Amino acid sequence: NIPKTQIAAVVTSSDAPIEIRADHPVKAQVDLAPGECLVKLVSTGVCHTDLHARNNDWPIPAKTPLVGGHEGVGHIVAIGDNTPDSPVKIGDRVGIKWLAYSCLDCEQCRNGLEQNCPKAKLSGFNVDGTFAQYAVSYVHHVTPIPDSLESNAAASILCAGLTVYRALKYSDAKIGNWVALPGAGGGLGHLAIQYATAMGLRVLAIDTGAEKKKLCTELGAEKWIDFKETKDIVKAVQEACDGLGPHCAIVTAASGSGYSQAVDYLRSGGTLMAVGLPGDAKLEASIFFTVFKSITIKGSYVGNRQDAIEALEIAARGQAKVHYELQALSDLKGVYEAMEEGKVAGRIVLDMSK
Numbered sequence: 001n002i003p004k005t006q007i008a009a010v011v012t013s014s015d016a017p018i019e020i021r022a023d024h025p026v027k028a029q030v031d032l033a034p035g036e037c038l039v040k041l042v043s044t045g046v047c048h049t050d051l052h053a054r055n056n057d058w059p060i061p062a063k064t065p066l067v068g069g070h071e072g073v074g075h076i077v078a079i080g081d082n083t084p085d086s087p088v089k090i091g092d093r094v095g096i097k098w099l100a101y102s103c104l105d106c107e108q109c110r111n112g113l114e115q116n117c118p119k120a121k122l123s124g125f126n127v128d129g130t131f132a133q134y135a136v137s138y139v140h141h142v143t144p145i146p147d148s149l150e151s152n153a154a155a156s157i158l159c160a161g162l163t164v165y166r167a168l169k170y171s172d173a174k175i176g177n178w179v180a181l182p183g184a185g186g187g188l189g190h191l192a193i194q195y196a197t198a199m200g201l202r203v204l205a206i207d208t209g210a211e212k213k214k215l216c217t218e219l220g221a222e223k224w225i226d227f228k229e230t231k232d233i234v235k236a237v238q239e240a241c242d243g244l245g246p247h248c249a250i251v252t253a254a255s256g257s258g259y260s261q262a263v264d265y266l267r268s269g270g271t272l273m274a275v276g277l278p279g280d281a282k283l284e285a286s287i288f289f290t291v292f293k294s295i296t297i298k299g300s301y302v303g304n305r306q307d308a309i310e311a312l313e314i315a316a317r318g319q320a321k322v323h324y325e326l327q328a329l330s331d332l333k334g335v336y337e338a339m340e341e342g343k344v345a346g347r348i349v350l351d352m353s354k
């Protein structure tokens, strides 16, 4: 009962509008390679990365035609023949994350940096993703979804939640420390507030507008700075954090501007976790003060299978909840427009049953 065609949102080029096609092919079971599985989607979040891929504004190009999407939850409906050691079976509810596949045998994979595997396949970037009724994924990389977590609530943990969870995990921030979150009102940022407070960190949220301020404050941010209304960000951030600045900054802003003052406002010994992915911006940091203040700068890129399981477990226990609005796949163009204008507080999740 797997159909031959499906509804899918297809990007043909960065200047053409997204096409919602009703006749997009579904890969048949016999065509699935060993290790591949077919997932019938229930729900998928829309990440700013999907917008970068759609606009082709990164230094590495996405494939075309492209079905975007990498925060998917659904059920496995088929598995390729000759997949003897599958950790999942037909009927299981699983998540599809950005990292669709890695070889699991190279140095990066062995070190737990699966996302840096030279053979990495990326959902909604170099392989088709979750903005369709069915997605092909890989049995060793799909993530089982905890029973207590509803699909719409789980979807954005697969990228937004996982990414900020891992950034915090590797930030060296300790209980009672201040963390600054430029981009706090967005998809990644609003989850970073919750994972950070669950770790016992004190949160300074940086973003703009009354709606995002309300969301950040409700989710546990102790302090708020509106980056559009504040003249001297460095002074304001330092004053908000004991006059000394935060111990850590997790930058999830999708623009270079969110990065610009981070090294200046960080406390000595502090860590800058670079997460947001503006395509052409440079990180402008004073070499002198990076050294003089003993600053650490780290790039943090999604997470591995274990990070995904941990991020979902924390969400399943109610310690991180995606604040989302449900829309339909046919609304994707409008979702991108709202995201481009900075109007999305939290996340938009697409209900794939609609």
Ligand code: 8ID
Pocket (backbone or CB within 6 Å): 046, 047, 048, 049, 050, 052, 159, 160, 163, 182, 183, 184, 185, 186, 187, 188, 189, 206, 207, 208, 212, 227, 252, 253, 254, 255, 256, 257, 258, 259, 274, 275, 276, 277, 278, 300, 301, 302, 303, 339, 342, 344, 346
């Ligand atoms: O693995 C990774 N590192 C990873 C994973 C997933 C997403 C990286 N990302 C990247 C995305 O590609 C994107 O570049 O993180 C960025 C944020 O993704 P998102 O959270 O999905 O985007 P959003 O919901 O649009 O939120 C971005 C927020 O940043 C604010 C905006 O107002 C918005 O709320 N912002 C901007 I743009 N400039 C800012 C600034 N100067 C700022 N906030 C504070 N200061």
Ligand code: ZN
Pocket (backbone or CB within 6 Å): 047, 048, 049, 050, 070, 098, 159, 160
């Ligand atoms: Zn993402």
